[in-house]
Amino acid sequence: MSKKPLNVAVIGYGFMGRAHSNAYRKVGNFFDLGYDIRMKAACARSKDKVEAFASQWGFESTETDWRKLVERKDIDLVDICTPNDSHREIALAAAAAGKMILCEKPLARDSAEGIDMVKAVEAAKVPNMVWYNYRRVPAVTLAKQLIDEGKLGRIFHYRAVFLQDWTISSDLPQGGTGLWRLDVNAAGSGVTGDLLAHCIDTAIWLNGGVDKVSAMTETFIKERMHTLTGKVEKVGIDDACAFLARFKNGSLATFESTRYARGHKALYTFEINGEHASIAWDLHDLHRLSYFDHGDQGIVRGWRSIHVTDGDHPYMGKWWVPGLQIGYEHSFVHQVADFLAGVTQGKPASPTFRDALETQQVCDAVLKSARSGAWETVQG
């Protein structure tokens, strides 16, 4: 069957620009898509850098002004991989131009920006999605499947952490390329929007909505050199954040994230305890799912370490043979595949901008609680 061409433009050439470009290039080799993806344009402010990026990834053209890019008639899909402070503006313009939009997480710096974005894409009726990629790690998708099948029963507990250690040195500056995540103006917040947003997205997907939260944040290093101003400036982001939560389904949760957990590079873990079974997962061994089934015969009951590499595991029939693991980047490939399948079938794949707004609202409540010292109800 013939495939419809799909012209893709990526804005931003950083870590996410690479991860998404890889997904676009690769998805068609492994998944049957209704579309023939074309690497149409890359966009970034630096002409040299965007050309090098385009050359490396096979983009046919480049732009240095995203406004020009979103107006190009030959672009079908705009992928926003820029720092958080430009998500809203680009998304609104892309929606107005009728483009499909994929936006890197978090949706925005806060809910107010996010609401504008949701309104824009819904008014424009353009397919849209946010890159909360961990939903599509096969082990995580399997967790969702097991929960949906009722294997866990009533949920009592949810706990998640996202631990890193890359900002412990006080010599590390803030701001600019690669370091905008430490600049509160660019990022909106610190670990809350960057890391906890992932945990919250997964949690809402697996366990439903969050009712209220009690949080604390800390900025361990109060001042850092700002690479853009050349001055030592106050650090505005949260270096660490932990919160208690009550979900709408009655379960209790703890969430924690920090960039000061020595020994952990990107340790996102979650565990869910249900009446009949429990599940745990860990980004450092993302191809495994831990599962405890109380229904097993007593003397041989134990946590199972499932090597999620079989043909009947989510997405894995598309890859290699049992026992051979895939990695981090594949979650993005799956997301493109699902997004396009959703477009083809007219059923939006989640998380849409609207879905991602819910995560933003939890983040807002978390940051509000950290300031107020009180429990805060999630708005939305």
Added chain:
Amino acid sequence: MSKKPLNVAVIGYGFMGRAHSNAYRKVGNFFDLGYDIRMKAACARSKDKVEAFASQWGFESTETDWRKLVERKDIDLVDICTPNDSHREIALAAAAAGKMILCEKPLARDSAEGIDMVKAVEAAKVPNMVWYNYRRVPAVTLAKQLIDEGKLGRIFHYRAVFLQDWTISSDLPQGGTGLWRLDVNAAGSGVTGDLLAHCIDTAIWLNGGVDKVSAMTETFIKERMHTLTGKVEKVGIDDACAFLARFKNGSLATFESTRYARGHKALYTFEINGEHASIAWDLHDLHRLSYFDHGDQGIVRGWRSIHVTDGDHPYMGKWWVPGLQIGYEHSFVHQVADFLAGVTQGKPASPTFRDALETQQVCDAVLKSARSGAWETVQG
């Protein structure tokens, strides 16, 4: 050298009565003590049961009234292994009678009771200790040693959980033998006093005092048959409790405990993240300590799994040979050895009643915060 006889009396024949008796009988085979421990008397209300217990454990005599026991001239040390509601009363009487006192944890049902007990033993100047036994699991003692040596540097994070799953069934009754932990009158609280107290004791020992907390508790099963009244009664304990904490040293912490975490029998874990190194431990594999040293050469840096069974590991020179693990019960043996060494040297071994009161005060703040919904400062 000749050893001083030490006549021990144990009140209570349950799980802890057995664990302590085993420690008294065994310690002299492995540790050089200044005392020759004699199993002098066992005490419990049921004559049949206490006699069976005494016979099994080699006690020379029995009592059915603890008041008579504490007044006996031939008893040097009274060990309180009864439910929490009797700790205060027995301890006060034993102190008045000038006995050494070892009391099962938690010290009391609340700080008010605890303060009375501290006053009593300090006024009587009797050696005293509380059975927070996990401090003397060799891997935990090693953690303390590493922290005291400065290997971790500034501490950023502390997290601990104590997860069980034995009360998920609503058919389980409350009250009476083996089930008094579900009866709020006997226990004082649920997981907070039973399990989090362990976590807090270790945390204070390793990381210093707690400044303030924000907590939530939940009772998932609201009513249970009471074995003593034969009626379905309201459950007064907390089935689950989680709290955020700020330590006096500026570090942030999360604590959680529940008896509704399917798949976990007694999973007490803690992790500490410092500037230079991190440490983690797990009661389900209590003979191991996980350690990450950022000072290791970069390409071979990784979490080390230390098999704490070498002769130069804490306490381990007294046991077998490298590679051969000890178990849960040995922590009690170590505690008796340290207690008696402290008596001999005139330096009280911790945790004394006063040390344990601090844990009680954190528990009080936690339960208060769970009721108030606000951050509460730890009194004391």
Added chain:
Amino acid sequence: MSKKPLNVAVIGYGFMGRAHSNAYRKVGNFFDLGYDIRMKAACARSKDKVEAFASQWGFESTETDWRKLVERKDIDLVDICTPNDSHREIALAAAAAGKMILCEKPLARDSAEGIDMVKAVEAAKVPNMVWYNYRRVPAVTLAKQLIDEGKLGRIFHYRAVFLQDWTISSDLPQGGTGLWRLDVNAAGSGVTGDLLAHCIDTAIWLNGGVDKVSAMTETFIKERMHTLTGKVEKVGIDDACAFLARFKNGSLATFESTRYARGHKALYTFEINGEHASIAWDLHDLHRLSYFDHGDQGIVRGWRSIHVTDGDHPYMGKWWVPGLQIGYEHSFVHQVADFLAGVTQGKPASPTFRDALETQQVCDAVLKSARSGAWETVQG
């Protein structure tokens, strides 16, 4: 009910003298025995050392000549904890004196000695047993139970290793207290008799008899100071040994042992692959059993890590509560309990001397094959 007194004598005060003494003292507190064990006599050549040992462990008397000991009328059970070169002689005398005999493993230095011992105890009709204690680690006993229930089906593969690293230094001498295991005259062989004997005993118990073997041995350090002669002498033991085996049931096996595996203190592991399920175990985490059941639903199939601490696990109902592990020493306690239950019921508990002879015969075939370079059939 009243219990029969059982007067126990232990010959040898080393590592095994301690481990066995601990078992005798402790077993009655946890197991219901028909016997009241009395620590009657300790025996060793050094008067000072045996008296210190007797004092530490509560033996009522001491002997410095094992010949006198075995003739004492007040001794019911003789426990041989001496180096291998004296097993035969002591056992023959003890059998002639009508004593129950427990002998530390290996039974003897070779099968020829072992056959004499089997004949002696069988002629004398005295209860007898060899301390292959790992059979009675609860996780290993559970493995036996699962195999006997048919959960594995046809067995295809067995593999075992016993890895240590304590003799890598060429400065370590051979011979004498604590080092007789390096002296071929005292030990009979190196890792084959010391470590592989454990592996073979377990394997025969779990998987049946061994048909034939092909082996290699190596002595990495050819000469060591001998502590008894004060001279550098040739090392006669095998430092390492590996062999292929075919079991009578058609399964294939690999076995390996060494004292030159850096990083392993006492890593005895085995794995068994059957048609329907597989089992693995590891002495460094002896309280766990790994189990893979192919009958589990495909998408949630995985190796289960069973925490063997529940009341319905072998022996564990006698100890603490679920989640609280026991250690190495408990396997000896279990062995005493089973031995005495066997005596009471008139059903010898295994491994008897005869059972242990089978292990000796495999060891002989292994050492013979290492010399011949050919496959050797196990005699017996």
Added chain:
Amino acid sequence: MSKKPLNVAVIGYGFMGRAHSNAYRKVGNFFDLGYDIRMKAACARSKDKVEAFASQWGFESTETDWRKLVERKDIDLVDICTPNDSHREIALAAAAAGKMILCEKPLARDSAEGIDMVKAVEAAKVPNMVWYNYRRVPAVTLAKQLIDEGKLGRIFHYRAVFLQDWTISSDLPQGGTGLWRLDVNAAGSGVTGDLLAHCIDTAIWLNGGVDKVSAMTETFIKERMHTLTGKVEKVGIDDACAFLARFKNGSLATFESTRYARGHKALYTFEINGEHASIAWDLHDLHRLSYFDHGDQGIVRGWRSIHVTDGDHPYMGKWWVPGLQIGYEHSFVHQVADFLAGVTQGKPASPTFRDALETQQVCDAVLKSARSGAWETVQG
């Protein structure tokens, strides 16, 4: 800088055809190559299948006759992904035509075929390589680096297994697409050439040449339906193979492979014990390396689990950020990158055909020993 075009042709569209094609397409996005790889031609006997394959992977043309393909002037590199029985013939023709050749492992069905192939490529002076891809899993490459740096010192032991469970059912037929590995004529041997060849290649790379071996093989299921003849035929391959080995450096080794190890999909593991340090690796968690350094301070010595995802780990600077793992397929990408770097620099990247012949010679000795029952010296 401008890049030289490199026209690649892949023969075979199976598992390896896909894995290699993915590598060719992807390598240029992540590695700086002197070549611009072009997917020029795919070749397979079935016209329909090869066209579907070419379409999926972006090959510009197709062939159904490999003889025609190797003669095409517009092909620079021929990649042989066919069953083993055609490796020799295709390689000889491709060498004669002056093509660069990459050949899927094992090099051939036996050394005799392999020698012809080595002669052909060396006579033709064409760059050549065999796809022993596991050398280029970053954790394995790191192991090589640590050994080359002398971190392990003298090597005492090497052990490797490759365990699978996919052929346990007797219903599984032999021969034809996807099942040729069970047909001795197509494959040459069973697990020896398919799986042990990987283990041997790594071992030679890490530990040097093998001197002699003692082996056993077994075919558990003696007859299987042959899909090409439609008849039940004798199974000629080895289902399982284990062997003892002595390396030229004096170290001892055990190797084992089977397709009857229930619970293991593709569990390739190796462990190396040196005087100063040990290393272990496991394909099921291929992004980790276990490392034990005896030089660490005694009380904190332990096996380190290195998450091989940092920028200074082999190859990892080309991928994502620390903590984010890559998978199986990336080893092929690395191999293409290294092969082309070797071509550019005129230094052949290993394993060349000649290197791979050495593995073949060990395989031959293993199979010979399994037949003879004697130790066999490796020829070569």
